[in-house]
Amino acid sequence: MKPPKAHAIGSRKDYRAFIGGVDRYDFMGALQFNVLTTLGLRAHHRLLDIGCGSLRVGRLLMMYLNPSCYYGIEPEKWLIDEAIEHECGRDLVKLKQPTFSYDSNFECGKFGVRFDYFLAQSVFSHATQHQINLCFMEVSKSISSNGYFVFTYVKGDTDWVGSHWAYPKCVPYTESFMKNVSEQNGLYLFEIEPPVPSGQTWSIATPIANKNSIAYLESSTLQDINNRLVYYRQRLNMLENTGFIRFYLAVKTYATKIKMKIKGQA
Numbered sequence: 001m002k003p004p005k006a007h008a009i010g011s012r013k014d015y016r017a018f019i020g021g022v023d024r025y026d027f028m029g030a031l032q033f034n035v036l037t038t039l040g041l042r043a044h045h046r047l048l049d050i051g052c053g054s055l056r057v058g059r060l061l062m063m064y065l066n067p068s069c070y071y072g073i074e075p076e077k078w079l080i081d082e083a084i085e086h087e088c089g090r091d092l093v094k095l096k097q098p099t100f101s102y103d104s105n106f107e108c109g110k111f112g113v114r115f116d117y118f119l120a121q122s123v124f125s126h127a128t129q130h131q132i133n134l135c136f137m138e139v140s141k142s143i144s145s146n147g148y149f150v151f152t153y154v155k156g157d158t159d160w161v162g163s164h165w166a167y168p169k170c171v172p173y174t175e176s177f178m179k180n181v182s183e184q185n186g187l188y189l190f191e192i193e194p195p196v197p198s199g200q201t202w203s204i205a206t207p208i209a210n211k212n213s214i215a216y217l218e219s220s221t222l223q224d225i226n227n228r229l230v231y232y233r234q235r236l237n238m239l240e241n242t243g244f245i246r247f248y249l250a251v252k253t254y255a256t257k258i259k260m261k262i263k264g265q266a
């Protein structure tokens with residue numbers, strides 16, 4: 001029997017298809033969960049999932065976090081309703097007491113909470129410059145002093161100038177645009193590598209005074225370069241010790257010495 005035909009991305013007929021490829025609903029949820037827990041998310045932290053959609057990661061986060069620690073903003077209320085109905089069930093919601101808001105102005109302050117983590121996965125890939133600015137401004141007002149804002153965007157050579165939310169197409173922004181918006185809102189931005197590529201650039205932003213807490217991410221890049229250097233040095237040593245190369249190097253050294261001698265005599 002053939003599997004039922006999947007609805008196209010962005011389709012209002014399917015809460016999974018609306019937010020992305022149906023075949024990636026599981027993977028994209030797991031990836032977000034992995035990135036967040038790798039970056040230090042623990043059960044007692046408070047997290048706000050901006051544009052939480054049909055709870056692709058929300059269902060995993062609700063299970064993981066303590067009661068009343070998962071928050072979501074999503075203008076398309078039906079996505080959350082369907083996800084509760086078909087993905088997590090009302091019992092989990094009763095047990096974990098998530099809080100949802102259905103506004104489209106990124107109003108993070110309305111919860112009256114200082115968040116340890118914010119997540120905006122595949123939100124800036126559809127947002128206008130004004131919306132991105134607004135979102136950063138809102139996040140900066142509600143982020144705890146050692147909090148993290150984890151987000152993705154589609155990195156390009158130009159900044160999209162459209163004036164409306166673009167959906168389901170993706171729109172590009174430059175790294176410098178993201179850095180500027182971040183800095184203007186008192187946040188330090190650093191690009192991170194997800195465990196597997198997702199098609200978007202992942203970044204983390206934190207209050208500038210907390211910048212040192214993510215220094216280990218930067219030094220791990222240095223560590224990576226250092227490891228490669230050690231590896232290539234070892235390969236070079238191996239090559240230099242093969243018979244043919246040793247003979248060539250000996251001849252080269254001898255020839256250089258003779259050249260120097262002749263030069264000295266001239």
Ligand SMILES: C[S@@+](CC[C@H](N)C(=O)[O-])C[C@H]1O[C@@H](n2cnc3c(N)ncnc32)[C@H](O)[C@@H]1O
Pocket residue numbers: 018019020028050051052053054055056057073074075076079103104105106120121122123131165
């Ligand atoms: C590509 S989906 C990503 C969903 C979710 N973050 C994920 O990765 O599973 C983008 C989501 O952003 C939501 N969205 C649209 N406008 C928004 C706004 N102004 N504020 C917050 N979310 C918005 C959409 O309804 C949609 O659910």
